[in-house]
Amino acid sequence: MSAILKAMNVKKIFGGGKDFSETVALNHLNLELEKGDFTAIMGPSGSGKSTLLNILSGFDFPTTGEVLIKDRPISRMSGDELAIFRRTHIGYIFQEFHLLDSLTIEENVMLPRILNREVSLKMFEKADQMLKFLGISEIKNKYPYQVSGGQQQRAAVCRALINETSLLFADEPTGNLDSKSSKSVLETLKRTNENFQTTILLVTHDPFAASYSNKVLFLKDGSIRTQLDKKGDQDLFVKEILDNLTLLEDDYDV
16 A cells, blocks of 8 residues: 655755754654554654644655655645645644634635635535534534634634545644543544544644554654554553653653
8 A cells, every 4th residue: 555645764954054053853754654544743842743744744845855645746846736735635733723713613614625716515515514523513603713612623623624635634733722622622533533544643742642543653853763553542552652752751741
């Protein structure tokens, strides 16, 4: 099976030149994600988590190396081509919900298809299907400021999936939520992965959030240092994640 995402020998350098010191954010990193993977990335502040996510999703480009999504090298695409490719094939969930207060929840969910200039009954049917699947149909006519943070984040998940994207990036998606809302969003991601075989890459500092994945990659100094596969139940996985973080370095942001 061909990997849905492949990062090959990716290096990212910031700064450098005559008057500036050079910072290596990613150091010859290799990564492959297959269809249906649910992978978490953890690491201390400055380990390269955000840089890696930006490069894998096409918001930034490596200094050297290459990223392929569905066998296409995204760094070789033009700006317009990449924007369309991202909107069609990639979903992105941010820590900040990034919903538009001037649009209803349903309109926010449909926004990627609206930007694709699609106006059809199928678009409304797909939005209703996703809203029902994530249990927020009853708020579809409300505005973001009228609903809870957890409901806003589930709407953001709907929006990320409306184009039937096969690859979903989640950047600290529970960072602004209380524990009850966080659990609801994480269970939503898990069901999405299991029901649609959506490949999910989750960046988090929270071992509990990471425990919803099937595999955790531990990043340090721009390199993947170790990998932990889920073998037991969730409580055991949380403990194993904490043990790995402790072994790797004491200053992880947990």
